[in-house]
Amino acid sequence: MPKRETTFVCQKCGYTSPKWLGKCPECGSWGSFIEEVRELSKNPRSAWIDHKGGKPLPITEIGSLKEEREKTGIGEFDRVLGGGIVKGSVSLISGEPGIGKSTFLLQVASLLSEREKVLYVTAEESPEQIAIRARRLGALKDTLLILSENNLEKVSKYIDEINPKLIVYDSIQTLFLPYIESAAGSVSQVRECTAFITNISKRRGISSFIVGHVTKEGSIAGPKVLEHIVDAVFQFEGDRGYNFRVFRSLKNRFGSTGELAVFEMTERGLKEVPNPSEFFLSERPLG
Numbered sequence: 001m002p003k004r005e006t007t008f009v010c011q012k013c014g015y016t017s018p019k020w021l022g023k024c025p026e027c028g029s030w031g032s033f034i035e036e037v038r039e040l041s042k043n044p045r046s047a048w049i050d051h052k053g054g055k056p057l058p059i060t061e062i063g064s065l066k067e068e069r070e071k072t073g074i075g076e077f078d079r080v081l082g083g084g085i086v087k088g089s090v091s092l093i094s095g096e097p098g099i100g101k102s103t104f105l106l107q108v109a110s111l112l113s114e115r116e117k118v119l120y121v122t123a124e125e126s127p128e129q130i131a132i133r134a135r136r137l138g139a140l141k142d143t144l145l146i147l148s149e150n151n152l153e154k155v156s157k158y159i160d161e162i163n164p165k166l167i168v169y170d171s172i173q174t175l176f177l178p179y180i181e182s183a184a185g186s187v188s189q190v191r192e193c194t195a196f197i198t199n200i201s202k203r204r205g206i207s208s209f210i211v212g213h214v215t216k217e218g219s220i221a222g223p224k225v226l227e228h229i230v231d232a233v234f235q236f237e238g239d240r241g242y243n244f245r246v247f248r249s250l251k252n253r254f255g256s257t258g259e260l261a262v263f264e265m266t267e268r269g270l271k272e273v274p275n276p277s278e279f280f281l282s283e284r285p286l287g
């Protein structure tokens with residue numbers, strides 16, 4: 001029998017406790033604790049936060065590694081990122097259902113697949129749905145690989161085989177690691193899956209975009225608990241009744257936060273609005 005660890009996790013904020021609590025001491029929610037179990041022997045905690053070790057070095061000897069960036073060609077997106085995608089960085093793209101996360105990341109994946117191997121992991125929609133969308137967006141490329149898989153361990157085997165330079169994970173709430181017994185979307189799964197993705201990205205220099213759902217009340221804990229693990233957090237905002245979407249950086253280790261870009265949702269996908277300040281001055285409804 002593998003050793004098991006049982007903890008109770010607040011599904012609102014991710015606070016963990018060895019015993020069940022009626023009220024969360026961290027965020028004050030009632031009835032938010034769920035028992036989560038994992039098998040310890042299969043998942044040594046040290047395995048995932050596995051930064052390359054080494055001996056202490058004078059800081060002046062470290063500076064030689066330069067930040068490699070890649071432009072997507074979507075000018076406003078590159079600007080909010082801080083000048084393009086930083087190689088090996090992990091970014092969370094969050095937003096309410098239907099806002100356009102999958103659409104936009106499919107556009108980005110398609111653009112970059114012209115230059116390098118790109119893998120789009122769909123744990124939510126079928127490959128056929130993705131292909132239909134890609135056709136509508138003009139994003140069909142035979143260099144863009146679509147993998148329909150929820151099990152992140154299986155995904156990692158394909159990553160070893162394919163060696164992509166960019167991966168989209170859509171979405172973090174539908175991926176799971178089999179050695180964690182709680183359901184996909186639970187705080188434990190979301191946190192461990194993100195740490196797992198981060199580890200792969202840093203080790204192999206793969207840039208990763210992770211889709212995270214946020215409800216109207218912002219009540220899913222997932223994106224909140226993983227904000228500190230990832231390098232950058234971006235959010236799509238807007239109202240589905242209107243076609244405009246605001247893309248905002250909430251956290252960015254490689255650029256300034258609070259940057260924003262405006263996009264318009266069209267049949268061919270999200271199109272950048274080149275001058276956001278003019279856009280706001282013209283006071284078009286954003287919802």
Ligand SMILES: Nc1ncnc2c1ncn2[C@@H]1O[C@H](COP(=O)(O)OP(=O)(O)OP(=O)(O)O)[C@@H](O)[C@H]1O
Binds near residue numbers: 098265
């Ligand atoms: N033919 C179309 N023409 C214009 N806009 C469309 C068309 N089809 C879909 N859309 C837009 O795309 C949106 C859905 O985008 P997408 O599926 O990328 O969102 P998402 O954030 O990934 O949603 P989910 O949370 O369901 O995964 C719709 O709400 C609509 O605004």
Ligand SMILES: [Mg+2]
Binds near residue numbers: 101103
């Ligand atoms: Mg989607």
Ligand SMILES: [Zn+2]
Binds near residue numbers: 025
């Ligand atoms: Zn809580």
